[in-house]
Amino acid sequence: MNTIEALKTVSMFEPTRKPSLFDHSEWPSIPRKESLQEDLYSEVNQHSNITTHTRAVDKHGSILLNLKPIPQIIAPTLQSYPKTNFKALQKWEGFVINVFKNSFTARLKPIGIVSEGPEQEAKINMNEIDEEDQTLVEPGAVFYWSIGYLNSPSGRTRASLIRFRRLPAWTHHDLKVAEEEASKLKGLF
Amino acid sequence: MPPQLINQSVNIVIRGSLNPAIFHPSWLASNKLIKHNEAENAQIEIVHPQVSKFRTEWLLLNVTTDRFQVATTQEPYYEPLRDLVIGIFTLLRHTPVTALGINQEFHYSIESEKKWHKIGDLLAPKSPWEGLFSTPGMLNVVMRGVRPDDYEGYILAKVEPREICGVDISVNDHYELSSVNSGNVNEAINILQKQWEESMQRGVKMANKIACLGEDE
Numbered sequence: 346m347n348t349i350e351a352l353k354t355v356s357m358f359e360p361t362r363k364p365s366l367f368d369h370s371e372w373p374s375i376p377r378k379e380s381l382q383e384d385l386y387s388e389v390n391q392h393s394n395i396t397t398h399t400r401a402v403d404k405h406g407s408i409l410l411n412l413k414p415i416p417q418i419i420a421p422t423l424q425s426y427p428k429t430n431f432k433a434l435q436k437w438e439g440f441v442i443n444v445f446k447n448s449f450t451a452r453l454k455p456i457g458i459v460s461e462g463p464e465q466e467a468k469i470n471m472n473e474i475d476e477e478d479q480t481l482v483e484p485g486a487v488f489y490w491s492i493g494y495l496n497s498p499s500g501r502t503r504a505s506l507i508r509f510r511r512l513p514a515w516t517h518h519d520l521k522v523a524e525e526e527a528s529k530l531k532g533l534f
Numbered sequence: 535m536p537p538q539l540i541n542q543s544v545n546i547v548i549r550g551s552l553n554p555a556i557f558h559p560s561w562l563a564s565n566k567l568i569k570h571n572e573a574e575n576a577q578i579e580i581v582h583p584q585v586s587k588f589r590t591e592w593l594l595l596n597v598t599t600d601r602f603q604v605a606t607t608q609e610p611y612y613e614p615l616r617d618l619v620i621g622i623f624t625l626l627r628h629t630p631v632t633a634l635g636i637n638q639e640f641h642y643s644i645e646s647e648k649k650w651h652k653i654g655d656l657l658a659p660k661s662p663w664e665g666l667f668s669t670p671g672m673l674n675v676v677m678r679g680v681r682p683d684d685y686e687g688y689i690l691a692k693v694e695p696r697e698i699c700g701v702d703i704s705v706n707d708h709y710e711l712s713s714v715n716s717g718n719v720n721e722a723i724n725i726l727q728k729q730w731e732e733s734m735q736r737g738v739k740m741a742n743k744i745a746c747l748g749e750d751e
Contacts, residue, residue, distance in 0.1 A: 430541065433609040456613070456731065477569045491610035506610045512621045513565050 545605035550631030638737035649748030705737035
């Protein structure tokens with residue numbers, strides 16, 4: 346069943362109870378499973394000032410706002426932590442210096458809870474990098490390297506994870522703005 | 535034995551005027567913000583004009599028309615989470631945004647019930663409640679403080695016992711953005727870039743101090 350068909354089958358959204366102070370949407374917390382619905386409801390409430398209906402009417406009975414029903418969402422909550430989690434013992438932010446055929450060198454700066462310590466240089470085998478991230482390995486690229494323990498129901502294992510920073514490519518607009526700025530600066534010299 | 539940090543998570547919230555329908559894993563992948571195989575394997579709850587929600591191996595994304603939230607429980611992905619938000623709002627540079635929250639949640643296990651009760655007794659003394667309640671107990675405590683920098687906003691901490699000898703501590707590092715215009719996206723991105731490390735360390739320090747309240751001096 347696709348999303349559109351699924352939406353047609355859901356019933357009108359009904360709150361289970363009024364949002365309380367600690368459920369207020371101003372408190373940006375990770376939604377708990379049982380509060381996600383009322384969190385969404387409080388979002389709706391802020392727009393419409395209605396309490397129990399998805400329509401708002403004025404004192405003459407004219408409809409001011411007619412909201413489409415929000416489908417019931419049974420959301421797995423982040424509070425139910427995954428059974429597998431990575432506990433980092435050390436984290437670095439890395440900066441690629443040189444790239445070779447099967448490896449690259451990088452400068453590493455400690456970050457996170459254990460952020461003290463000197464910067465270091467390291468040579469990292471390309472096999473340590475996820476295939477899709479290998480296209481990002483170029484001089485100047487930034488990555489994050491975590492070493493620690495992977496805890497899972499089957500036990501604990503030592504683990505290392507490298508993840509390259511992903512930021513959007515320069516858009517045509519960005520390039521144009523940069524070119525214009527460069528021309529202005531060039532004109533000054 | 536000192537309190538044991540069992541789980542920790544980070545979430546970033548941006549308040550503004552949003553279009554949830556565009557937040558699909560394929561949109562993030564096509565803009566190279568997540569991996570293609572992450573997008574292909576994403577568990578999509580819903581993508582709808584009023585709400586979008588999906589998760590990947592490390593990311594939970596939840597967007598409504600006035601709130602954007604991403605979260606992770608995986609420590610190696612805290613900085614990638616920040617980068618993802620920077621990337622998204624670089625693309626959506628004209629989004630009107632009003633507030634940014636860099637938030638952490640910690641779950642500690644306390645060694646003994648005695649120490650666990652001591653935390654609650656220090657944060658919410660029971661003597662004022664004697665005679666009003668039978669066996670009063672702290673449900674949660676929320677404290678709000680002024681920001682220690684020049685940004686507008688506040689720091690908010692919430693402490694809540696979860697189960698016997700368990701305590702949840704949430705730290706909300708809240709930034710009010712200057713005014714309702716698209717220039718605030720740049721302000722939000724700037725804050726994420728410059729304040730991230732400090733915000734993370736502040737949250738850890740606060741949570742650790744609170745969790746250790748039950749320890750003998």
